[in-house]
Amino acid sequence: MEKSEATTIEVAETSRERKGKAPLLAAPVPADHHAKAAGNKRGVAIFDLILRISAAAAALGATIAMGTAEQTLPFFTQFFQFQASYDDLPTFSFFVIAMAIVTAYLVLSVPFSIVCIVRPVAAAPRLLLILCDTLAVTLATSAGGAAAAIVYLAHNGNSDANWLAICQQFTDFCQRVSGAVVGSFITVALLIFLVVLSAIALKKH
Template sequence: MAKIKKIFTNFLRLLALAATVVAIVFMVTSHDSAQVLNLTFTVKYSNTPVFKYFVIAEAIAGGYIVISILLSFKSLFWRLLVILDMVTAVLLTSSISAALAIAQVGKKGNTHAGWLPVCEQVPDFCDQVTIALIAGFAAAIIYFVLLLCSLYVVLSPIFVVTP
């Protein structure tokens, strides 16, 4: 039974790794240009610090996932992995939340602050950012499920009722 749990958690880790890689690739390759009043401006993910944070957080999570897959075969590291899984889940959640907030402003604008929506002028950029955010959100959800599974594996011996 323990072997099935390890296989399942490693499968979830691989799914989360795939989602983080997709998020990074789509965010890093997102760029577009538009012409307004005979001025051409280029939009890239690196123009926004929040999108940089998103890419860095996804990269940290992806790197940790690779390390955790290697360490998951050592039973001594399970408790450490649970703590680091929690930190990674929080990191992914914070990065996706911040990036979604900026993406919402880019798509809808903010009339109270006088910010105009930019997605009408640079639709390719917004489409790629949307795909990256969907992949990042999927990674966060997968990692939350992984965290629940890891907590179950670590805490289940504590709650076992012996007759």
């Protein structure tokens, strides 16, 4: 009887140990969950494409507005004229070049955005877009910020540095450069949204 009870206790303990050490099986993820995640990422990719096209249009408008900013004040003689042009200031020239680069990038990035719509779970094109979008944000911000400082001086001047406000005379010129700066800031805002959307799309569901 003692051997039988000992054998029964050992078997019970062994079964308990095996039961405690049994591997836990993960519950299978339902197929509709993956389909829903892919659908959400596809929706984000479509919104990304719309914002990308809008940002390209804003950057193009800013580039054209600044690149065509020029005004000549009318005077009685042709030999004595006051003229203002964007290429008179290196800051505005840099603005045109930088925003032209941003515009070209946004146009070239549209096919990659379409790829993200067709293949919403692909991570490689989304990683490329988020990297290049960040660089574009940096370039557009530097160009817009530098141009905004010059536009502020053109509107208000600076008596300490003997900078005269020229916008009272060159009204058309100042309107165009001001509009270009506003367009660049719109581009920056849209690019920031694009970076955020790419980060959301890369998030695992």
